[in-house]
Amino acid sequence: MSTLATQRHTDDLQTAYSYLLSHLSNLGERSALKLKKRFPTHQSWLQLSPSERQEATKTTLGSDPPTVITTNFDALIERALTDIRNHEREGIQIVSIDDTGYPKLLRLIDDPPLVLFVKGAIDALSANSNVAVVGTRDATSAGERVAFKIAKWLGEHTWCVVSGLAKGIDTAAHKGTLDGKFPTAAVMATPLNKIYPKENRKLADEILEHGGCWISEFPLWKKPYRSAFVQRDRIQSGLSVAVIPVQTDIEGGTMHTVRFAEQQHRLLLCPRPIQPEQSLRQYAGIRQLIESERAVPFSGEEYGRVLEFLRDRRAKLLDTPLDNKPIINLSGVVLFSGAGVATEQKSGEGPMQTNPPRNNRRRLQAGFPFIEDGSNKKRRKPSAKQMELQVKVLEELRDEILEAKRPDGARLLDPADVKRWLEEKIKILRAKTDKS
Helix, strand or coil: CCHHHHHHHHHHHHHHHHHHHHCCCCCCHHHHHHHHHHCCCHHHHHCCCHHHHHHHHHHHHCCCCCHHHHHCHHHHHHHHHHHHHHHHHCCCEEEECCCCCCCHHHHCCCCCCCEEEEEECHHHHCCCCEEEEECCCCCCHHHHHHHHHHHHHHHHCCCEEEECCCCCHHHHHHHHHHHCCCCEEEECCCCCCCCCCHHHHHHHHHHHHCCCEEEECCCCCCCCECCHHHHHHHHHHHCCCEEEECCCCCCCCHHHHHHHHHHCCCEEEEECCCHHHCCCHHHHHHHHHHHCCCCEEECHHHHHHHHHHHHHHHHHHHCCCHHHCCCCCCCCCCCCCCCCCCCCCCCCCCCCECCCCCCCCCEECCCCCCEECCCCCCCCCCCHHHHHHHHHHHHHHHHHHHHCECCCCCECCCHHHHHHHHHHHHHHHHHHHHHC
């Protein structure tokens, strides 16, 4: 086998390795990232014996791993390779986090997808000069005109517009970019063979025709589900230097993207509400972001200043060393001084199930027929007393978190702050346990 062929084979195996880690149903997203951190390459996993894999995985995850991943790994890789080829036959490229084509900005976030499914030209994102223009589906005509104008202006200044192909503001943003004959990227909450909403199919095709792309983290066989819209929002902001919400209510789904932007230390820029419409609910979220100084407001005559902000933030983000990021160090967190976290809001509408379907059998899937996990372990149902104790512990923990404060005296509002507080609490309790 030639050197080139050998390298191609190695790359294919590495992509298959990332693919199967991210799509084993008994392995959550965080657990997959932890395993990828501990065993970054297919070869680093392959060189272990089944018993060594079992022990190493248990140490990494803190629990017993699915038996099939430690004993039947070669078969999983082969099936993953088959599934990848099936996607390629549909014109869908699978880009793993190890590929040079994987967007660097997305690789910087705490929870990047291990693989992306891309149709079209991912080169549109390779310059890492992307801005997410997002907003409500229930947009006003004036709001859509603003989104159209901003998106077209960004394209004229070599910034690629990222949005979600939804009705309203997202549609206007994509159309504005296409009107200037510029590429745009649509990040979907569905597999790429299920365009949603259906009435935007023509728009989706035009995105490909103009050198843009569709992106999803869901394989073709995955059934859509409602919470995928929220999951998708972290990718929209993660791909981008800045997020520009044009119109949104305070409890709108767009606010998920806003909070992800804050957690990922992206810029938040808001066009000032149009005078005749500023009291409408479509601007309630925008008004709150501006008044609380979580976002930088701008108007038409300030576009030059926006460009300066974007260039400065892009330079700072791209200067961040990758080896400080979660795929290598999962304990790293990014704080944003203005970040606030509200309670979970409703996600975008769609023909989705309320939650991904569950099955009582312990099983694994990697885009191919289910494989039974042979570990036939029986789980004991907790007693009423044990459940009562768990509830009590959670209630006490909730009360402590509500009362806890950061070193500067501020409340714990950001998830990263809560995480750090919990880790410190665990460390103290472990120290007391060791002494006893």
